[in-house]
Amino acid sequence: MTLNIGMVGTGWFAKMHADLLAGMADVRLAAVCGSSREKGEEMAAAYGARGYGDPLEMLGAEKLDAVYICVPPDAHGAVERALIRRGIPFFVEKPLGVTTEIPASLLYDIRETGLLTSVGYHFRYQDNVQRLKARLAEDRIGMIVGEWMGAMPGAPWWRDQSRSGGQFTEQTTHIVDLVRYLAGEVTEVYAVYGSRFMQEKRENVSVHDVGTVSLKLESGAVANISNTCVLPSEVSRVGLSFYNEGGLLDWNPNRLLEKREGGTSETPSAGNPYVEESEAFLYAVRTGDRSRIRSDYADGYRTLKVTCAAYESARSGKPVKL
Ligand SMILES: NC(=O)c1ccc[n+]([C@@H]2O[C@H](COP(=O)([O-])OP(=O)(O)OC[C@H]3O[C@@H](n4cnc5c(N)ncnc54)[C@H](O)[C@@H]3O)[C@@H](O)[C@H]2O)c1
Known part of the structure; x- marks a missing residue:
């Protein structure tokens, strides 16, 4: 059919x-x-x-x-x-x-x-994210550090806070979603956002251009996810690192790096998620x-709740419990 x-x-x-x-x-x-x-x-x-x-x-x-x-x-x-x-x-x-x-x-x-x-x-459908999920099932997570560092996208709606929700909600949401998918639910967030110079460089920019968000997880692990859109267009760094009992698991969209006492291995990503x-x-x-x-929609909604709580925290200067 x-x-x-x-x-x-x-x-x-x-x-x-x-x-x-x-x-x-x-x-x-x-x-x-x-x-x-x-x-x-x-x-x-x-x-x-x-x-x-x-x-x-x-x-x-x-x-x-x-x-x-x-x-x-x-x-x-x-x-x-x-x-x-x-x-x-x-x-x-x-x-x-x-x-x-x-x-x-x-x-x-x-x-x-x-x-x-x-x-x-x-990213949930990427082979290396599935490999990472399997490794994490055999390990104990200490802490997690994620980042989405890049340039400001060209679409006019993206730079308008009321239309995009800002970088953390629009773009870094992928990293927040991976943290939830791989390490469980978030219970509290505390965010600090700033506006360095994109509001001067481009017209009609109301989104922040730097930010860092600390997250407490239900498991007791803690995470920090930072983002910026101040970089030139050819420079970017996106990824997520797990600092665990068994060693370091360092993922980015192109590869998964595993560093343990026994040695280091790297797996390039394959396929199209x-x-x-x-x-x-x-x-x-x-x-x-x-x-x-x-x-599904219910799961995506939980990720949205975390990113919106981060914005609320950045505005109020206070941690937000979920
Ligand atoms: N998963 C990913 O990796 C990924 C990558 C890029 C974009 N996205 C998402 O896809 C969405 C669209 O992004 P994009 O890059 O295509 O943006 P875009 O600006 O290129 O396109 C948006 C389109 O939506 C149209 N539009 C706006 N309101 C509409 C409406 N009410 N009805 C019908 N069309 C309407 C606009 O005219 C425009 O053609 C965003 O939410 C973005 O976050 C996801």
Whole structure:
């Protein structure tokens, strides 16, 4: 049976997912909805799909098996609500929102209806993250240090706090999500954010450009995750290190480094986690078996809660308990 898929969003990541869908067997991108009909039709034409400028019109006209939502963080709510009402499973890119209010109400309805959902925390599908998870099961975590150090992305919405939620919520969310996935739930956060010079260098910047967040975990382990967007575009460092009883486990998107008393080994990353996450979602749509989905809406919501608590802590100057 061919699955008919709808796409909401016409930007960089909508196209990334659309390209992957176009290469999959028995999957058809049937419709694309943009923020205007023109944008929807323009992207749809490249995939032989129909274009729309209104998600309700798209859902009324098409018989879709699932929808991908790839819009900026502030554009969530109406689309998800329409899909929940119609019982159409959706894959949604992280983060689920700028703040927790709208996602909390969507989560309530998703739980009530039991709708199938998946959230784009793709690192969970990476082979080296699975290897890391297996190593951690045999080790005792002491502490965790993570970072997302890079340049400011070009999209105008990203630099607007009210539209993106800031770097920790929009981007570093991947590292927060990995901490939760690999080391368990977070119980308290304390954050210090600053604005060094991006507000002077670029127009309309309201997000902070440096920040560090300390986290207490349910297990008793502690973590620190720092981020910045002040670097030049060709310079970046993203990763997560575990300082454990058995040694150091140091992950970045390209490799996993293991340093123990017996020696050091390095495993390069292989495969494409974006393909894995889409295949897991579409398998669930096809069969009803959700066991391959590694982050559903409820799980993604817990990550959002941590990142939003960090922002609250940075503003108040006080630790926030979760
Ligand atoms: N998982 C990852 O690695 C990863 C990487 C990049 C982006 N993302 C996420 O994907 C999402 C989109 O990012 P992007 O880089 O594609 O941004 P983008 O700016 O390139 O595209 C966003 C698109 O959404 C459209 N849009 C806005 N509001 C809309 C609405 N109400 N209905 C339909 N379309 C609407 C805009 O017109 C634009 O085409 C963000 O949440 C981002 O965090 C995830």
